[in-house]
Amino acid sequence: MEQTLNTSIKKGLSEKAIEARRKRFGWNELSEGEKQSALLLFFSQFKDFMVLVLLGATLLSGLLGEYVDAIAIMAIVLINGLLGFFQERKAEKSLQALKNLSAPQVNVLRDGKWMKINSREVVPGDILKFSSGDRMGADVRIIVANNLEIEESALTGESIPTAKNTDSIDEESPNLGDMNNMAFMGTLVTRGNGIGIVTSTGMSTAMGKIADMIQTTTSVMTPLQRRLEQLGKILITVALFLTLLVVAAGITHGHDVYTMFLAGVSLAVAAIPEGLPAIVTVALSLGVQRMIKKKAIVRKLPAVETLGCASVICSDKTGTMTLNKMTVTHLWSGGKTWLVKGHNDENKGTFYENEKLIDPQKEKSVSQLLTFGVLCNDTELVIQDNTLAIDGDPTEGALLFAALKANMHKEELTKQFKIEKEFPFDSSRKMMTVIVTDGNGKRFSITKGAPDVLIEKCESILWEGKQRILNAQLVIETKEAVDNLAAQALRTIAIAFKPLHSNTIPQKEEEVEKGLTFIGLQGMIDPPRPEVKAAVAECKTAGIKTVMITGDHKATACAIAEQLGILEHKNQVMDGQLLNELSVEELENVVEDIAVFARVTPEHKLKIVKAFQNRGHVVAMTGDGINDAPAIKAADIGIAMGITGTDVAKEASSLILLDDNFATIKAAIKEGRNIYENIRKFIRYLLASNVGEILVMLFAMLMSLPLPLVPIQILWVNLVTDGLPAMALGLDQPEENVMKRKPRHVKEGVFARGLGWKIISRGFLIGIATLIAFIIIYHRNPNDLPYAQTVAFATLVLAQLIHVFDCRSEISVFSRNPFENKYLVWSVISSAALMVSVIYVPLFQPIFHTVSIAANDWLLIIGMSALPTFLLAGSFFIRKKK
Numbered sequence: 028m029e030q031t032l033n034t035s036i037k038k039g040l041s042e043k044a045i046e047a048r049r050k051r052f053g054w055n056e057l058s059e060g061e062k063q064s065a066l067l068l069f070f071s072q073f074k075d076f077m078v079l080v081l082l083g084a085t086l087l088s089g090l091l092g093e094y095v096d097a098i099a100i101m102a103i104v105l106i107n108g109l110l111g112f113f114q115e116r117k118a119e120k121s122l123q124a125l126k127n128l129s130a131p132q133v134n135v136l137r138d139g140k141w142m143k144i145n146s147r148e149v150v151p152g153d154i155l156k157f158s159s160g161d162r163m164g165a166d167v168r169i170i171v172a173n174n175l176e177i178e179e180s181a182l183t184g185e186s187i188p189t190a191k192n193t194d195s196i197d198e199e200s201p202n203l204g205d206m207n208n209m210a211f212m213g214t215l216v217t218r219g220n221g222i223g224i225v226t227s228t229g230m231s232t233a234m235g236k237i238a239d240m241i242q243t244t245t246s247v248m249t250p251l252q253r254r255l256e257q258l259g260k261i262l263i264t265v266a267l268f269l270t271l272l273v274v275a276a277g278i279t280h281g282h283d284v285y286t287m288f289l290a291g292v293s294l295a296v297a298a299i300p301e302g303l304p305a306i307v308t309v310a311l312s313l314g315v316q317r318m319i320k321k322k323a324i325v326r327k328l329p330a331v332e333t334l335g336c337a338s339v340i341c342s343d344k345t346g347t348m349t350l351n352k353m354t355v356t357h358l359w360s361g362g363k364t365w366l367v368k369g370h371n372d373e374n375k376g377t378f379y380e381n382e383k384l385i386d387p388q389k390e391k392s393v394s395q396l397l398t399f400g401v402l403c404n405d406t407e408l409v410i411q412d413n414t415l416a417i418d419g420d421p422t423e424g425a426l427l428f429a430a431l432k433a434n435m436h437k438e439e440l441t442k443q444f445k446i447e448k449e450f451p452f453d454s455s456r457k458m459m460t461v462i463v464t465d466g467n468g469k470r471f472s473i474t475k476g477a478p479d480v481l482i483e484k485c486e487s488i489l490w491e492g493k494q495r496i497l498n499a500q501l502v503i504e505t506k507e508a509v510d511n512l513a514a515q516a517l518r519t520i521a522i523a524f525k526p527l528h529s530n531t532i533p534q535k536e537e538e539v540e541k542g543l544t545f546i547g548l549q550g551m552i553d554p555p556r557p558e559v560k561a562a563v564a565e566c567k568t569a570g571i572k573t574v575m576i577t578g579d580h581k582a583t584a585c586a587i588a589e590q591l592g593i594l595e596h597k598n599q600v601m602d603g604q605l606l607n608e609l610s611v612e613e614l615e616n617v618v619e620d621i622a623v624f625a626r627v628t629p630e631h632k633l634k635i636v637k638a639f640q641n642r643g644h645v646v647a648m649t650g651d652g653i654n655d656a657p658a659i660k661a662a663d664i665g666i667a668m669g670i671t672g673t674d675v676a677k678e679a680s681s682l683i684l685l686d687d688n689f690a691t692i693k694a695a696i697k698e699g700r701n702i703y704e705n706i707r708k709f710i711r712y713l714l715a716s717n718v719g720e721i722l723v724m725l726f727a728m729l730m731s732l733p734l735p736l737v738p739i740q741i742l743w744v745n746l747v748t749d750g751l752p753a754m755a756l757g758l759d760q761p762e763e764n765v766m767k768r769k770p771r772h773v774k775e776g777v778f779a780r781g782l783g784w785k786i787i788s789r790g791f792l793i794g795i796a797t798l799i800a801f802i803i804i805y806h807r808n809p810n811d812l813p814y815a816q817t818v819a820f821a822t823l824v825l826a827q828l829i830h831v832f833d834c835r836s837e838i839s840v841f842s843r844n845p846f847e848n849k850y851l852v853w854s855v856i857s858s859a860a861l862m863v864s865v866i867y868v869p870l871f872q873p874i875f876h877t878v879s880i881a882a883n884d885w886l887l888i889i890g891m892s893a894l895p896t897f898l899l900a901g902s903f904f905i906r907k908k909k
Contacts, residue, residue, distance in 0.1 A: 032224055034152035036170060039136035048150040055149040055165055055228035057238045133157075133164035151225050157210070158220035166232040167210045167223030169193055174219030174451050176420065177210055179203070180345060182233060182653055183578040183628075187353065187421060187518070188217045190454040202603050202626055203233060204578050213653065218405075218420055218452070237629050240657035261778075262714075269721045276728035313758060314702045321694045322685040324669070330681035332706070333664045334647055335699020336771040337571060339639050340692065341632070341658070343650035344577035344587060346668055348689055349553040353421045355429035356554065357517060359508045360392035360547030361490040369432050370554075371425075374415055376432030387433035391492060394433075396547050399522050400426035401437050402444055403461045403473040405451070408437070422520065425551045450536040456480070460539055462532055470527045472539040478509045478521040478548060485523055488545040497545060508548060516586030517550035552583070560591050562690035567592075569696060570769035574639075576624045576632055576658075584625040594622050606631045614638040632658035645770065649684075649692065651676055666692065693766075701761035703771070709753040710777060711786055712834045716749050716827045718790025723797045723823065733812055735801040735819040737876045743865065748824050751854035752831040758850045759835055762843075780837070789830060792895035797823040800891045804884065817866060817877045818884060824862045825892035828855045833896045 034040055040048070073082075133146045136154035146164030149155070155167055169175070169191050176188040183189075183204040192207050203211065210216075210223055212232040229235055274291035278284055314332075315325040325331055345351055350370070358365040358378075365385070369376025378387045387393045406419030408427050415431075417424030427437060444463045447470070452459035458476025465471075474481065482505060488497045495501065512519050523543035533539050563573045573593050577584050581602050588594035603626035606614070611634055618638040624631065632648070636658045639646045648655065648662035651672040656679040659665030667680035668687040677683055684691045720741055727735045736744075771779075778786070801819035808814065831851065836842045846852055865871045867879050880888070 032152040032226070034154065034224060036154060036222075036224070038139040039154045040150070040152050041138055044152070045137070045150055048152060049148075052151055052228055052231070054147050056147050057235055058230055134161075149225055149228055151228055153225040154222065155225060156220070156222050157216050159216050159218055161216045163210045163212055163214050163216070165212050165225045166227040168226050169208050169210055169221050169223045171222040172219070172454065173221060174453055175216070175221040176218040176454075178215045178217045179211065180351075182211055182214060182237075191221065192454050202578075202628055204626065234653065237653055237657055240629065240633065266721075269725065273721065273725045273728055276725065277734075280728055280731040282728070282734070314698055318682075318695060318698055321698075322688065322691050323695055324683045324685060325681070326683065327681045330664050331695060331699045332703050333645065333699065334666075334682065334692075334695050335697075335701070335703050337645045337647040337664065337696065337699075338770040339572045339574060339644045340566065340647045340649065341574045341576050341636060341639070341662070342648075342689065343655055344575050344579060344584060345553060346651045346672075346687065347649050348559050348575065348591060349555050349587060351553060353425040353518070353551050354554050355425050355549050355551045357512055357515075357550035358393055358396055358429075358547065359512065359550070360396055361488070361492065362504065363392065363491075364508075365390075365393055367429055367432060371428040372414060374428075374431055376429075378433065388435070392489060392547060394435075395489075395524075396522055396549060397426075397430040397433050397435055398440060398444075399473045399524060399546065400475065400520070400549055401430045401435060401440050402446065402463055403459055403475045403522070404437070405449075405459075422518065422551065426520065426549060429549060429551075448532050448534075450539070452476070456536065456540070458484075458540065460536055462527065462539065470532075472525045472527060472533075472543075473522070474524070474540055474543055475520055475522045478505075478519050481521040481523055481543070482506070482545065484541055485543045485545040487543075489547070494544060505545065512548065512550040513582070515550070515552075516580075516583040517552050520549045520551070522546045522549065552586075555587050555590050556689060558688060558690040562693045563592050565693050565766065566696070569766050571696065572619075572622075572644075574622055574624070574635075576627055576635060578627055579625060581625040584623050588623045599623060600625065602626045603628060603631055606634065611637050611641065615641050618642065629655075629657055633661055636662050643772070643774075647692070649689070651687070655679075666695075697761060697766050700765050700768070701759075702757075704762070704765070705757045705759050707777065707782060708759060708834045709756040711782055711789075712756060712827075712831050713749055713753050714786045715789040715793065715830060715834075717745070718786060719793030719797065719823065719826065720744065722791060722794030723801070723819070726794065726798050727801070732802070733805070733815075735798060735816060736823070737816060739875055740816070740820045740877075743875060744820070744824060744827070748827055748858050748862070751858050752828065752851060755848060755851035755854040756831065756834060759848050762836070789833070789895060789899070792898065793823065793826045793830065796826055796891040796894050800887055803887065811878075813876055813878050814880075817880055818888060820875075820877065821862060821866060821880060821885075822888045822891050824858070825888060826895055828858055829893055829896045831855060833899070839899075 033044075132143050133149060134141060134156040135144055135149065136142075136156070141156060149165050153165075155164065157163065157167075163177070170193055172191050172193050175191040177191055178188045183202070189204065189207060191210065194208055196206060196208060203209075209226075210221070212227075212234045227233075227235075230239055270291045274287045277287040318325050318331060342348055352371050354371055355367050358367060363380065365387075366379040367376055368379065378385050378390075378393065380390075385393070387397060404423045404426055406417060406423035406427060408415045408424070408431070409418045410416070415428075417427075430437070430440075444465055446461050446463050448462040450460040456476070457480045458474055460472055460474040462470065462472050474484070482497075482502060485497050487494050488501055488505065489495075490501065497505075509519055509521075523545045525539060525543045527533070527539070566573055575584060575588050575591075575593055581600060585594055585597070585600055594600065599620060599622040601617075601621050601624050603624075606624065606627060609617075614634060615638045618635065619642060624635060627635075632655065636646050636648055640663070645664075646662045647664045647666055648658045649666040649668070650656075650659055651668035653676065655667075655676050659667060659676060660679040664682060665680040666682045666684060667676040669677070669683045669685040670687045672680075672683070672687070682695060720736070723735050724741075727733070797819050800822040801815050804818045805812065805815035832845050832855075833839075835845075835848065835851075865875050866877045872878060
């Protein structure tokens, strides 16, 4: 390595070599892609098809002279543009968060002298020195390792720090988690110290490759955006066609061109529901507020809706489905096994032998295991944010918490037992030893380490409370205990001791790490979150597949997945080695049969997400580490953990879970599904109303009748009567079966499931009812056209206000309690009151061309208004009875 990188381990690089390498490799920093200017980003918000349609509607409103209408539409366009602008400005901070993880300073050897420099100045070939607490400033090949352990969970998904060494690796392209002779930029040294040669800097590092993936991964258009784009094209085509038809029919039947032009413009504005984008934004915003109360922050408005149609959730294991806290769950000694229950956060627990509750301090073997696990331990428990936290190695921290659950505190134990000497953990020895003296002056050593290594150092074993020779049979039984715990994905720590009869304290570990007495094992795991199992089951009921993606080992991943109900068969597992061999196309053929992906890299995660997407799935990706960020961004919706999540993951995400609770995703799915259904409801209401308005004018023109509605009345109905109830529909409560339906297909249109027919049929009946009311009154008094038009206006408004309650259900107006949505009730009352004021208040009558309606004519208006809704409800009951 020294020759390959042309450097000197004793002297480091010279100034001349540094300058040459900086010109070749550049600064040690993460580069950013080209940034769009704020002005261009703002104007890009107005390229959307629906926005262009709205701007056209503004022009038409201006031609009409209805400046209030034009201003209202412009305000809607501007607000939507600003919302989009600010969302996008916030969304692209991932690289800055990555930069913040880079070490600000590093200890480097140059021209034979150690010095501290900014990590930005590091070049390949530099010699770096690092120790516990340091964050790595570049990718480094380790050449000296003293008890060195590095925490790499943000890059690899491993929940346990990796022991590092200087050994060569035979594999050609090992996973990051298996490269024990390498230290990577952004990772944290948790134990020991080391020296290494810088192999990669900047964008060439493992973190740089992730940064590059974040830059080059494109965000996908959400289903809602696709549906609205589709809807906009349909609306403009239908609106222009019907408007031209009405104008042509009117001119053909003798109406003057100017009047028909004004009527045509009014209908064009009415046919395009300019309130739709605003109502969609309001519905999503209100959904966001509800999500905050449920511990989730939505960073991008369409995210809630997109999650509602997710068919696959790809979830990281560590910290997402598990607590990310190593916890002792099993103790074994002399042929007996004890269960330890209770979370570390609670600082208390219970101990069981064969489901029988025991007192751990009265059970000698348990008490010894716990006591010696505390004494032979470098880690401390400290108070952070009013809770106990681990300051040091997570594995040793688990031993401290296990003792704490038995009411054994390190502070008290170290007073009873004086620690006289320590032989620190070494990756080559795979063990740690301390020499202690008890209150009676007896001196002995305590050793803890890997079971397979420690067994070889033991001559005797505590078996059923007695010390026995460790014969071949007992060795077999002890190794079987280790295997049984490992089969449950538990990491095992063995503990042994040795009485010391000499008055002198041994100075070398070889003197004490032999002839030991084996006490037992402590088995630990990063346990699953207790609420996740129910959340996974509910997602399954909702037709959503949960997939675990982790950098952890296969056995650990399978054990957790089985406990959570994710893994049903052993053949549903795939590891990173097999993933390497498969192309995305080959992975597509088998991906739906896989429930667990183990030992994966960031590139693998991207491949998995793409494979599911290519199979037609809407993919949600949850995670908390730097390694999750590219896949989070590539997924249809990315979900980051708020507590344990890195800034990189959060900035790449659409949704952040404040409580890191997988179960919160279930609430988000329910909210997302309901929001989409509510959007369908007000689309159904708005378009059926607009169809009714166009058809009443079209049929009147075809029948050579006068205009049933004047242009200002059409605009008033479109802006006032349509707006408030439609917005209230966006607040509707979810229907009972919302989480029992299968996810919507990604290609499902807004008008799917019979919505198009409902819009046309309801709009047709509203138009016919309004026209009949107009014809009856007009034929009764042909000389009073304004009166007939006022009756038609009132009939149209009331028909729409009654119809809005029908829009709450896919089945019938009677299938849901009409007073359940109080916002809808008050909006209907408000719209009805405004209609009455327009008809009866003298100030408004000349503006809206209305006159007061006689009391007896309200019977006709109410009857004709109710006819469309109740006629359809009656036909539903007849079909149901048949």
